[in-house]
Amino acid sequence: MQSDKPLNYRFITLVIIIGFSLRIMSMIVLKSYIAPQAWEYGDIAENIVEGRGFSRINEFSHTIENTSSHAPLYPYFLSFFYQFGQKNRVYLIIQLIQILVSALTIWIIYKTTLLLFNRLSAIIAASGASLYPPLIYYSTKLTPTVWTVFFMSLTIFFILKLKNNSLRTTFLCGLTMGLSILTNPIAFAFFPGLIIWYLVKKPVGFRKLCLLILVTLVVLVPWTIRNHKIHHRPVPVTTQFCKNFWIGNNPNATGTDYYRVLRNDKPIFVLMTSTLPRAVKHDLGRQTEIERSDYFLNQGLVFIVQNPGKSMNLLFTKAFYFWWFAPPEINGSVDAIKYRVINTMIYVPLLVLGIIGIVLSLSHNYKKQSLVLILVLIIISATYIFTHVGLARYRMPVEAILIIFASLSLTKFKRYFTKKQL
Numbered sequence: 001m002q003s004d005k006p007l008n009y010r011f012i013t014l015v016i017i018i019g020f021s022l023r024i025m026s027m028i029v030l031k032s033y034i035a036p037q038a039w040e041y042g043d044i045a046e047n048i049v050e051g052r053g054f055s056r057i058n059e060f061s062h063t064i065e066n067t068s069s070h071a072p073l074y075p076y077f078l079s080f081f082y083q084f085g086q087k088n089r090v091y092l093i094i095q096l097i098q099i100l101v102s103a104l105t106i107w108i109i110y111k112t113t114l115l116l117f118n119r120l121s122a123i124i125a126a127s128g129a130s131l132y133p134p135l136i137y138y139s140t141k142l143t144p145t146v147w148t149v150f151f152m153s154l155t156i157f158f159i160l161k162l163k164n165n166s167l168r169t170t171f172l173c174g175l176t177m178g179l180s181i182l183t184n185p186i187a188f189a190f191f192p193g194l195i196i197w198y199l200v201k202k203p204v205g206f207r208k209l210c211l212l213i214l215v216t217l218v219v220l221v222p223w224t225i226r227n228h229k230i231h232h233r234p235v236p237v238t239t240q241f242c243k244n245f246w247i248g249n250n251p252n253a254t255g256t257d258y259y260r261v262l263r264n265d266k267p268i269f270v271l272m273t274s275t276l277p278r279a280v281k282h283d284l285g286r287q288t289e290i291e292r293s294d295y296f297l298n299q300g301l302v303f304i305v306q307n308p309g310k311s312m313n314l315l316f317t318k319a320f321y322f323w324w325f326a327p328p329e330i331n332g333s334v335d336a337i338k339y340r341v342i343n344t345m346i347y348v349p350l351l352v353l354g355i356i357g358i359v360l361s362l363s364h365n366y367k368k369q370s371l372v373l374i375l376v377l378i379i380i381s382a383t384y385i386f387t388h389v390g391l392a393r394y395r396m397p398v399e400a401i402l403i404i405f406a407s408l409s410l411t412k413f414k415r416y417f418t419k420k421q422l
Helices: 005-030 039-049 073-082 088-116 119-131 133-138 145-160 167-183 185-201 206-231 240-247 278-285 289-306 308-323 334-338 340-362 367-386 392-421
Strands: 055-057 064-066 258-262 268-271
Touching: 005 088, 005 119, 005 133, 039 055, 039 073, 073 088, 073 145, 073 167, 088 119, 088 133, 088 145, 088 367, 088 392, 119 133, 119 392, 133 145, 133 340, 133 392, 145 167, 145 185, 145 367, 145 392, 167 185, 167 206, 185 206, 185 367, 240 289, 289 308, 308 367, 334 340, 340 367, 340 392, 367 392
Parallel strands: none
Antiparallel strands: 055 064, 258 268
16 A cells, blocks of 8 residues: 555645745735834844944943843844845845744644644644744744744654654754743743653653753853853843843733833833833942842732732733733734734634643543643743733744644544544
């Protein structure tokens, strides 16, 4: 009997080509390469190119300072191209590379789902990743989102292959996990996820787990050393957690970055830090980044201790915003509001099918393998809920995982209805 693998691979190749083409079309139609907004990542990249190192403007003193506010990989990626000038053709090249990375992610999701479930689920997951509008949208935005999803998806794929007892796979997994963290520290979720997975299921040997973690830490060491030289204190990747913690836990907290958004002809965004008293802002302007980080952490903890009821309500509010959508008056994404109806129509079936898929995976023989994905999903969402949420891109790594579980749901439904018809 002739194998159906060539047919499957031809189909997946077609799916990836379609996904790549849709992303190119999106870039062309939206003209996203014309003077795109790069936010803090672009500011840091500009300073790198201009010889000021990894730095940005202190929002309180309005002076440039060396910073560890953001993970380094994406600003350095941008800076490589910024040295050729911030021109539309340079932005075009950046976005083309991101589109290629997003297309490769489709293949990774296919291979991961194949390891977890079965060939039909893998085909469905790849098709979903190829056609899913948010993944298409973020491939053309100058944010690290597409890279975060790529490296985290690749790390999950290697984690699932660890049982093959290959040292090469272990090293590759540690490398991609380290790169994930250097792209977005939310990838630290892999550490507790892996440890819990090991304690519950023992899918790999203890030595291999230790080697994996060691390789990951080695990848982080150069940046951690750099941070120690700047701040004279261990900072593994960024100082941003404490500030984000305060943003989500203070008397004016709304659950997002924003205190409010005034929408006239041009939206006016009032960031949470704008609510600080003038005297506090003045004091923060004279402090180092580490001192400001300590201030925000302490203030956030004081708020929780003194306001346990309000803090609990905020947790529920942030959980709702993370798994749903923040209201327009505190959502700083213009596009999120513009395409809210479309996003809702797309997201609801993914969420429902993803949750069903998680339940199905735990009740079948897939439990041992799928548990690590579920743990990472829970830890990522809990981290954002504990700090602050609101921007749709924070949820992209979670939505990529939901696509995998949703494919299992659709496979089970197909088989169920096929049997009913026989």
